[in-house]
Amino acid sequence: xxxxxxxxxxxxxxxxxxxxxxxxxxxxxxxxxxxxxxxxxxxxxxxxxxxxxxxxxxxxxxxxxxxxxxxxxxxxxxxxxxxxxxxxxxxxxxxxxxxxxxxxxxxxxxxxxxxxxxxxxxxxxxxxxxxxxxxxxxxxxxxxxxxxxxxxxxxxxxxxxxxxxxxxxxxxxxxxxxxxxxxxxxxxxxxxxxxxxxxxxxxxxxxxxxxxxxxxxxxxxxxxxxxxxxxxxxxxxxxxxxxxxxxxxxxxxxxxxxxxxxxxxxxxxxxx
Amino acid sequence: xxxxxxxxxxxxxxxxxxxxxxxxxxxxxxxxxxxxxxxxxxxxxxxxxxxxxxxxxxxxxxxxxxxxxxxxxxxxxxxxxxxxxxxxxxxxxxxxxxxxxxxxxxxxxxxxxxxxxxxxxxxxxxxxxxxxxxxxxxxxxxxxxxxxxxxxxxxxxxxxxxxxxxxxxxxxxxxxxxxxxxxxxxxxxxxxxxxxxxxxxxxxxxxxxxxxxxxxxxxxxxxxxxxxxxxxxxxxxxxxxxxxxxxxxxxxxxxxxxxxxxxxxxxxxxxxxxxxxxxxxxxxxxxxxxxxxxxxxxxxxxxxxxxxxxxxxxxxxxx
Numbered sequence: 001x002x003x004x005x006x007x008x009x010x011x012x013x014x015x016x017x018x019x020x021x022x023x024x025x026x027x028x029x030x031x032x033x034x035x036x037x038x039x040x041x042x043x044x045x046x047x048x049x050x051x052x053x054x055x056x057x058x059x060x061x062x063x064x065x066x067x068x069x070x071x072x073x074x075x076x077x078x079x080x081x082x083x084x085x086x087x088x089x090x091x092x093x094x095x096x097x098x099x100x101x102x103x104x105x106x107x108x109x110x111x112x113x114x115x116x117x118x119x120x121x122x123x124x125x126x127x128x129x130x131x132x133x134x135x136x137x138x139x140x141x142x143x144x145x146x147x148x149x150x151x152x153x154x155x156x157x158x159x160x161x162x163x164x165x166x167x168x169x170x171x172x173x174x175x176x177x178x179x180x181x182x183x184x185x186x187x188x189x190x191x192x193x194x195x196x197x198x199x200x201x202x203x204x205x206x207x208x209x210x211x212x213x214x215x216x217x218x219x220x221x222x223x224x225x226x227x228x229x230x231x232x233x234x235x236x237x238x239x240x241x242x243x244x245x246x247x248x249x250x251x252x253x254x255x256x257x258x259x260x261x262x263x264x265x266x267x268x269x270x271x272x
Numbered sequence: 273x274x275x276x277x278x279x280x281x282x283x284x285x286x287x288x289x290x291x292x293x294x295x296x297x298x299x300x301x302x303x304x305x306x307x308x309x310x311x312x313x314x315x316x317x318x319x320x321x322x323x324x325x326x327x328x329x330x331x332x333x334x335x336x337x338x339x340x341x342x343x344x345x346x347x348x349x350x351x352x353x354x355x356x357x358x359x360x361x362x363x364x365x366x367x368x369x370x371x372x373x374x375x376x377x378x379x380x381x382x383x384x385x386x387x388x389x390x391x392x393x394x395x396x397x398x399x400x401x402x403x404x405x406x407x408x409x410x411x412x413x414x415x416x417x418x419x420x421x422x423x424x425x426x427x428x429x430x431x432x433x434x435x436x437x438x439x440x441x442x443x444x445x446x447x448x449x450x451x452x453x454x455x456x457x458x459x460x461x462x463x464x465x466x467x468x469x470x471x472x473x474x475x476x477x478x479x480x481x482x483x484x485x486x487x488x489x490x491x492x493x494x495x496x497x498x499x500x501x502x503x504x505x506x507x508x509x510x511x512x513x514x515x516x517x518x519x520x521x522x523x524x525x526x527x528x529x530x531x532x533x534x535x536x537x538x539x540x541x542x543x544x545x546x547x548x549x550x551x552x553x554x555x556x557x558x559x560x561x562x563x564x565x566x567x568x569x570x571x572x573x574x575x576x577x578x579x580x581x582x583x584x585x586x587x588x589x590x591x
Contacts (some may be wrong), residue, residue, distance in 0.1 A: 272329075
């Protein structure tokens with residue numbers, strides 16, 4: 001009951017920004033099928049990709065063979081590895097995790113709950129519940145955008161609607177991992193700005209490691225250390241599956257962050 | 273300290289023993305031992321940085337003591353903080369309230385988190401004079417004083433056994449301050465204990481029965497306001513019709529602390545009879561006696577290291 005009350009308050013605070021990000025994700029994914037349709041469906045896309053020089057294909061991470069094999073589903077999955085999508089989903093998760101603990105400590109608003117007969121674990125559990133709810137909302141928004149776009153534009157090519165479940169799950173796992181790790185930083189800090197800075201730095205490095213590992217063999221050994229290495233929406237949307245290793249790494253990353261944050265928050269001084 | 277689960281048999285609501293808080297090499301609070309009985313208004317005084325807020329945060333379970341123990345309402349504040357806070361009303365700083373909520377929604381939210389009905393809400397609202405229409409507005413539109421009033425209502429509305437108030441009247445106008453003081457006395461008479469810090473020493477003097485003074489993290493006084501003032505000398509100002517007679521300083525327990533154009537300022541103890549008997553033999557035009565004020569006592573703790581305690585009180589008087 002108390003946790004539900006706190007979750008409600010957390011989600012209402014900053015709801016405008018969160019809704020804007022959710023809407024942004026939905027609209028962005030909705031555009032993908034429209035673009036696919038305007039290019040003549042899966043075949044048109046393949047032709048287009050083939051016209052690109054190999055270097056450009058590598059930088060754009062567009063493999064004509066992949067497009068040929070995966071068709072419309074493969075093309076739609078590009079919307080989920082696009083930097084804009086990753087920025088939107090990361091912003092929402094980092095923002096919530098930073099704001100809900102470090103931000104509240106910074107402003108002192110956490111004292112409203114701390115001064116009441118509520119354990120720190122309950123206060124923390126509310127943040128975790130908020131993370132789960134937000135992960136679900138963001139991943140569902142992306143899927144909803146894709147689905148609406150496909151239904152509206154009806155682009156040429158095959159898409160198995162059931163695979164949208166796996167797509168939603170893999171997006172939710174990425175959001176959960178980002179949110180959990182950020183909550184860990186947030187539990188130990190007293191200013192949200194520092195948490196946002198740290199999380200952004202880690203995510204940017206993680207993204208570029210994953211990106212350049214594809215095009216520069218020197219960085220290839222570092223790829224397993226990137227969170228984005230385990231985010232494969234193409235596999236989810238084309239094959240309707242999530243690799244067990246990917247699911248394990250993403251879910252455990254989030255879980256480790258959440259548990260480590262709980263241990264810190266339970267013991268730390270709260271100068272409010 | 274053992275968590276007894278109920279207030280200790282000597283009726284103490286707050287008990288600290290050797291309470292210490294260190295931040296690295298800095299001691300924010302040092303070896304503070306206190307015992308505060310039920311049904312009193314207790315003032316906790318000290319300048320900025322003396323350790324008052326640190327002590328309050330430890331009592332609320334926000335900070336963990338480096339050493340010593342703190343027991344509130346029979347419960348250890350760190351290991352059983354939830355039980356402590358069930359019967360405590362804590363005044364959060366006015367800036368810590370949610371600016372996106374309406375005043376009434378904020379109060380409802382606080383009451384639901386407390387798990388108790390806000391049965392005192394109307395009484396406190398009347399005392400601090402925050403009107404119903406204002407409660408319907410978002411906090412972002414409130415002035416500092418209005419936010420402080422709302423924070424006070426949120427702290428008191430569930431009628432807790434113990435109130436922990438850090439600078440409760442900060443930002444309130446004098447009339448509301450007086451109303452609030454009357455409310456605290458009313459609650460005290462019903463058995464509520466109040467632990468409050470304040471920079472307004474006149475307010476503390478009007479409201480508190482006991483005070484503790486902290487300095488550089490350590491406790492330097494803990495007694496009733498009356499006893500504290502009794503230890504300090506009164507100042508008598510006498511204007512003579514003619515020359516100042518000799519022999520004034522020969523009166524037991526009287527010291528001359530200032531002299532100007534037929535006017536003398538004398539520091540004296542609690543017994544004024546000897547001075548009055550002497551003055552009866554002289555031609556006095558004017559006589560006034562100023563009892564020690566808490567402000568003088570307080571200032572002495574902070575300004576005076578080397579004046580013996582039995583002579584304190586006269587130093588700060590205007591001459």
